[in-house]
Amino acid sequence: MTVTLANITFDCHDAERVARFWSAALDRPLAEGASAGFASLAPRIDGEQQWLFLGVPEGKSVKNRVHVDVTAPDRRAEIARLVELGAEEVGDKDEWGFSWTVMRDPEGNEFCLAQADQH
16 A cells, blocks of 8 residues: 655745745646635646645744646746746755755745756
8 A cells, every 4th residue: 555645745934925936837727715724726637636725823934845846848937937927036056966956935834846847
């Protein structure tokens, strides 16, 4: 037996705000009923992982231990688009034969953006 990834869940102060960012970033619709306490992205296809956003009272205080990695065909153009949506560019990394940019969503959750054609 093995486990199956069901959800990607973010704890955040304002669930709707963070969900709106990821909705635009991933071009996935925001599910109906979004609020500061709970929001989710509507799946585009059956079996697509759920993205959930849960409102919590405490703020983020340290670096994420787990984060999302995303890719784009034009990394630099995507960085500019994500910053326009409310993300923050933290810095570029080049390690282990890969290059990526560390980013933060509007509430400071780190994620990494790499060029789509890296192997």
